[in-house]
Amino acid sequence: MHPNPIEKVPSFSDLSLDEQLLSAVKKLGFELPTPVQSQSIPFALEHKDLLVSAETGSGKTGAFLLPTLHNLLAIPSRKAGVRALILAPTRELAQQIFKQCQQLAESTGLRTGLITGGDDFRLQQNMLRNNTEIVIATPGRVLELMDQEIPNFTNLEVLILDEADRMLDMGFSEDVLTIANSCNEQRQTLLFSATLTHFGVIKMADKLLKNHEVIALNTLHDGHRNIEQQIVLADDNDHKQKLLAWLLQNETYDKALVFTNSRIQADALRGPLRGQKLRVGVLHGEMDQKDRNRMMQLFREGAINIMIATDLAARGLDIKGINLVINFDVPRNGINYIHRIGRTGRVDELGLAIALVKHTEWNLMSGIERFLKQKFKHRNIKKLEGKYKGPKKLKASGKSTGGKKKTEPKKATVEKVKIRHRDKKNIGKRRVPTVKPNIEISQA
Incomplete structure (x- = not known):
């Protein structure tokens, strides 16, 4: 984990982003970077792998889209195939990321595509054949297209996993690893999760990230202050x-x-x-x-x-x-x-x-x-207001059951002592230290 996380910067312009992206950010009404953006973007701009923990609604989509778009614009590529692949666990989340990516990349000329189940398979095939540069997708449909040997990830520059913990909970672990293994090994990988306490996330990070930075803005146990x-x-x-x-x-x-x-x-x-x-x-x-x-x-x-x-x-x-x-x-x-x-x-x-x-x-x-x-x-x-008030208190159950159990053993102990005094065979056995030694003499 980075020992001295970067402090929140006063504005997006201080992040040294492309002017086209800054204009798009201003148009969307984003005035200041959120903590996850101010801490993640500088590292991502340096092409570092990242493991980021941030709660939902913290601005993490911008935290990986802005540096990715900037780097794609800064270093144009003539190679064929997808340049950036963003995997999300659900269609709805993929659609949200796609929409924001389109808004940020509106004036850049970068081509963006969406690949999810339930949409036209043939149109998605054609979109990939046309060398769409940025693809937002769900893992299942990507694997279906890979079976047709269509996606070309050999020149992929950035692989982004959003809501990685959710993907693991939904059983996409093997699918994600299969997709990642088909990608360019020299790529940058950004892994975003709601928590770093999920064992599967750490395990996946170990497999996919190289010399990465860790930015932990929260854990599962952090309260939602708002x-x-x-x-x-x-x-x-x-x-x-x-x-x-x-x-x-x-x-x-x-x-x-x-x-x-x-x-x-x-x-x-x-x-x-x-x-x-x-x-x-x-x-x-x-x-x-x-x-x-x-x-x-x-x-x-x-x-x-x-x-x-x-x-x-x-x-x-x-x-x-x-x-x-x-x-x-x-x-x-x-x-x-x-x-x-x-x-x-x-x-x-x-x-x-x-x-x-x-x-x-x-x-x-x-x-x-x-x-x-x-x-x-x-x-x-x-x-x-209903009849149910929650579970009964432990004290109440103690009064109904515990009281009798406490008195019964005492009575049993007294009876055993009396029997022992009448039975000469038991004389001297299991002496209590407080009993005087002359008891045996009086009984004799």
Whole structure:
């Protein structure tokens, strides 16, 4: 890890970026570099490999796009093939990166392409044959194209892995390594992750990075300072639905995300919420890609302001104005919890994350608190307060069971002593030190 991380610079112009990129940054309204950008960009401009840990919404996309675009412009190449490959775990995240890359490279002449599943395979083949310089892709579709011997990564200059921990959690480890092994060995590699405590990330970094710098802005256990985290107890799913509807009708927000653990639950919530005249959409992996794109566009434009989603949307939904996240189902682990609530409280904005917890989810929620080394605020909604108040206290159980057990052994001990005094065969056996030695004489 670099011992003296670079301090935050006052402006993007101090990063010595290409003037075309500085104009694009200004046009997008980015005034100052975020900490991850000010610390990562100088090293990346020097073509160093990087392992970067930064939470969602910290500006990490710009942290790898800006130096990559600058280096491609600074050293033009006449060689055929892709020059920069950016891998992302989900289609939605790939689309977000693609959009920002297009905006930054608008006046540079650099050609950018998007490769994800669900889109026209033949068009993607043609795009690669035309020597598109920057490709943003999901691993699965890249492998499908590699089977057709189409992508040419032999002259690749930069390989970027975004949300590396998520890719590993989704089972893309072998796919990513296969793709990386087909790339130019002299390339620069940038690996971005939400955490450095994920063993798989460190293992992958050891395989892919050479003499790299480590920039750790956070770990999994860092709190989201801009997010207020609350727990509301619920009796069952019917009670949860009532709580959810009340929260969506009474909280102040521009856009809200509601997370479930299954597609079936997400679909089941849509009808009742629409019945409450709420503008609701659903997003999950079983939907056709065109429907998913349409739903995200409606959400982005504000035609709907509530999205019910599975963990598919926990990564990749980079939409402004999400200031309320509700976990209808408690996520299965702390990592998923972080990625869910990371949709709100981005950069300098404030957010609210609420988890609805029933008795079967208490241990799971407590485990997440221990994992994150945080305690969440408990909240009661008076109009809808349920019967479940959390697990019984240990003291209460001690009164009902522990008391009797404590007195019974004492009685048993007294009885044994009496029996021992009447039984001459036991005289002198297992003497208690406080008993006087003349007891044997009196008994004799």
